[in-house]
Amino acid sequence: MSTVSLLSDDDLAPEARAVFDDIRATRQVEHVNNFWRALAHDPAQLAAIWNRLKGVMGPGALDPLTKEMIYIAVSAANSCAYCAHSHTASARAKGMSDEMYAELLAVIGMASQTNALANAMQVPVDEAFKAT
Amino acid sequence: MSTVSLLSDDDLAPEARAVFDDIRATRQVEHVNNFWRALAHDPAQLAAIWNRLKGVMGPGALDPLTKEMIYIAVSAANSCAYCAHSHTASARAKGMSDEMYAELLAVIGMASQTNALANAMQVPVDEAFKAT
Amino acid sequence: MSTVSLLSDDDLAPEARAVFDDIRATRQVEHVNNFWRALAHDPAQLAAIWNRLKGVMGPGALDPLTKEMIYIAVSAANSCAYCAHSHTASARAKGMSDEMYAELLAVIGMASQTNALANAMQVPVDEAFKAT
Amino acid sequence: MSTVSLLSDDDLAPEARAVFDDIRATRQVEHVNNFWRALAHDPAQLAAIWNRLKGVMGPGALDPLTKEMIYIAVSAANSCAYCAHSHTASARAKGMSDEMYAELLAVIGMASQTNALANAMQVPVDEAFKAT
Amino acid sequence: MSTVSLLSDDDLAPEARAVFDDIRATRQVEHVNNFWRALAHDPAQLAAIWNRLKGVMGPGALDPLTKEMIYIAVSAANSCAYCAHSHTASARAKGMSDEMYAELLAVIGMASQTNALANAMQVPVDEAFKAT
Amino acid sequence: MSTVSLLSDDDLAPEARAVFDDIRATRQVEHVNNFWRALAHDPAQLAAIWNRLKGVMGPGALDPLTKEMIYIAVSAANSCAYCAHSHTASARAKGMSDEMYAELLAVIGMASQTNALANAMQVPVDEAFKAT
Incomplete structure (x- = not known):
């Protein structure tokens, strides 16, 4: 394949x-x-x-499981079938529960929806959000 | 704008x-x-x-700061300028340290790289990664 | 720029x-x-x-305004700032009302959300959806 | 899978x-x-x-078939295999003819091409296209 | 399918x-x-x-093999499975060696990584990079 | 910013x-x-x-200018404004002529169009294109 x-x-x-x-x-x-x-x-x-x-x-300021969930989020957004499968398996092996996965999916879905709306309307960035 | x-x-x-x-x-x-x-x-x-x-x-099986970092990851992958700015600001307001942000960026970068490679080579999913 | x-x-x-x-x-x-x-x-x-x-x-089986709205949808998904602006202006010039734009945005948001979820979970295509 | x-x-x-x-x-x-x-x-x-x-x-300022075609357009841009299949089947069930599908594909292709060109050249938005 | x-x-x-x-x-x-x-x-x-x-x-200022490799790069970024397969086969038929493919993959991976980082941090464009 | x-x-x-x-x-x-x-x-x-x-x-089986053009192609597909600017400037510094850039843009546009069509129609990969 x-x-x-x-x-x-x-x-x-x-x-x-x-x-x-x-x-x-x-x-x-x-x-x-x-x-x-x-x-x-x-x-x-x-x-x-x-x-x-x-x-x-590896472990650092963020724990390895949090990193795996971030990896899944990027992989879903990039439509990488292989990566979605492999990092979901990794996250489960590191302790991701069904409840955690459900919330991860909910955040991915919510972010994708508001990303698309902000990109469609081309909302300008608030001054308060810019680094000084 | x-x-x-x-x-x-x-x-x-x-x-x-x-x-x-x-x-x-x-x-x-x-x-x-x-x-x-x-x-x-x-x-x-x-x-x-x-x-x-x-x-x-809100809080649940994942804490609100973890959710904000997942949101940033999706927003970077979707190239949403507004969302990257607003959720980075939110994550900082919820306690994201410089070290946490640096690791978040490293994971986003690594995931984007391997996503692209898996998509370029169209690597087939290992049987072990499929849900039964 | x-x-x-x-x-x-x-x-x-x-x-x-x-x-x-x-x-x-x-x-x-x-x-x-x-x-x-x-x-x-x-x-x-x-x-x-x-x-x-x-x-x-131009006009055909789909009317020009429908085509402009499809163009906006693709442009939001591809994060094309220029295209979102220019085709929203074109759609308005061709008669897109505020109500139509609001519904267009709602569909773009909904599709982006379920796209991300289907890509995250890698849902297999139902047999019923395949062309014969 | x-x-x-x-x-x-x-x-x-x-x-x-x-x-x-x-x-x-x-x-x-x-x-x-x-x-x-x-x-x-x-x-x-x-x-x-x-x-x-x-x-x-559902029905509103846009009819349900138009909404399904917008959904297909977003799904193609997001490279969502499941969504492309399921919403093409839905659009057909709601009356999308071969001619309509052909024109939908042509708009998706054209938009994707000009999106990529505008993103490659980073064309600045014309003043005339900005909301007042 | x-x-x-x-x-x-x-x-x-x-x-x-x-x-x-x-x-x-x-x-x-x-x-x-x-x-x-x-x-x-x-x-x-x-x-x-x-x-x-x-x-x-066809041939021009760029040779056909270079064009096929650019095509592969776009296809990986767009997560187009069909296109990754078909244009990799075309590039090989036009003389892409294993070494060339390996370097192509390395560039695709590197670009995807820095793209994601620049999009996450929303780095402003240097004046020196803008067309006059 | x-x-x-x-x-x-x-x-x-x-x-x-x-x-x-x-x-x-x-x-x-x-x-x-x-x-x-x-x-x-x-x-x-x-x-x-x-x-x-x-x-x-650096130089290898592909020359540095070819690599910069591949980088531009990925950056356009990922909608990375910073990267499109910086790598177009780099490519020009390495000798990309106006003719080469025009052909690069044409390939990026063509690939984006056919990517979207293949993703919309979910065309199955020909057996002849799969690695043995």
Whole structure:
């Protein structure tokens, strides 16, 4: 279905194999999902994105579950089917309850509605909202 | 700048005035921002969106600040200038620190990058990610 | 503000001038708006788009006002500030009332909300909706 | 395929069942489509969206078929596969002819093209197009 | 899967058949892909889009392969599954190597990331970037 | 206008100052544009994005000018005003002629049109276009 083949573990160049090892160690799961198997044709890009993602999505001022829900919101707005599926699964694995998911969906829906209205009417930004 | 005039308090129909009163009472601020002034040409739509937004953005399984950050993420993806400004201001008023905003931006950037790559390569969804 | 200069009538190549003449004759207004002045750097592209637009937006199975409202809807979804402004002005010039605009906005908002929800949940298409 | 299971009639909470009853009564069809079955995990959200949609999409200053075509236009721009299918089916059920659909597609295509060009060149809005 | 049936060669109106003949002659392949078979319900639109596309995508100041890669970039950003597949196949047929595709993907990812950040922060355009 | 203040050189933390020095050395221009001044509130993110961008946009299997044009295409599709301006300026500085820009715009417009049509009709992908 994709525009590139999905590489199996046996197909990987050594640099890509090292990234897969780190994905498995970091996530403590055996399954390496299709996004990385598609990206593995370019080991340098694979490593760059995985390393940055690992840092960005880890704990910090925001907890990892909040970050996964933000990821879902962006993915819905960008109409990314793969990303909606994979990050909803990740969010659930990190503890997103049915109630949390329902509220996440409600916010995504509300934001999309008012985004479209503000873009249709081209509402000018209030002075009070601009950074000084 | 907008496609409709922004109604002042003196221009409001009674149903719209009641919504403005509720906005002021709920948010405990005098300033009613431009989005509502543009929407007020249609008091029924103004009331429907405000009432739904008030419910959706209030506390629940997710706290109001988390909801504002999700709103910012959707607004960035939808390229809504007004919404990015207004919800960043709201998130700050609800306690978003510089560190939280920096991490929010990092997640938005990372999600947008991998969304585009998954959409370019049309990666098929892993069976493990589908709801049963 | 734009990435190209806006050509005045005196700057136009002959092929571009002919298109401007046709815009004025077709619309029966003297004002040629900025989109065409930006596009006029490439007279062939200017002519191709104007001629196609003139045909597409004219009367047919759908009336010209319905077409303008569809144009506004696409422009809001694509976050095109210029297009939202210019086609709202065109729709008003063709008879869009305040009530019609309010309902148009309500449909745009509703569609954007359910689009985002369907994209977030990746709802599978019902068999009944597929063309045979 | 979706991120949530699709609820059958037997799975519904009472509040969701009441919404399904109203969908069937309003549309006078037995089939309740997948979007509502996915949304039914959150009966409050299901009820809120259905009730608003029922009002927005009904007759008013714009006829229901025009509203369905506007919905299709937004859905194409937002790349919502589910919505494109379901609202094209609805529009056909409400009388959209092949000629009307062809013209709708032509307007969607034309708007998307000029949206992209205006966004690429960042054409400034003509003074004449701004609301006073 | 689509909202319209895909016309076989036997279903074509004469004007559509002439376009299919030209597609085969221009591309020197027997296979006419599904996009044109869906569009063929409206022969006038089919002819208008094919003729414009043939001109736009041919050699000029940019070579045809560069144009295909630009097409892929737009398609990823618009989340168009069909277009990502068809234009990746076209680009490969015109000589896109694995290394070129990998770099194309990297640029698409980088642009999407910084687009989202600039849209989230609403960075004002530097004076130096505006056309004079 | 932005949601964050734009840092002047005097406001920079040491890690951000080092990035600015590298931007000036790499581009051989004194002007550091606003995007980096907004991002500089988070020096770690500033460094991560600049270093990745420097690598991605440099020469490789694709030349730097081709990459800038791909960046413009993504930016138009994502409706990023800042990015359209900044990368059009970059492309011109790297040698994009008026003819090249005109053809770039034509491809962006054509791709956006057919993307929208494919998304509206939900055309299924031809088997011939799928990776084996």
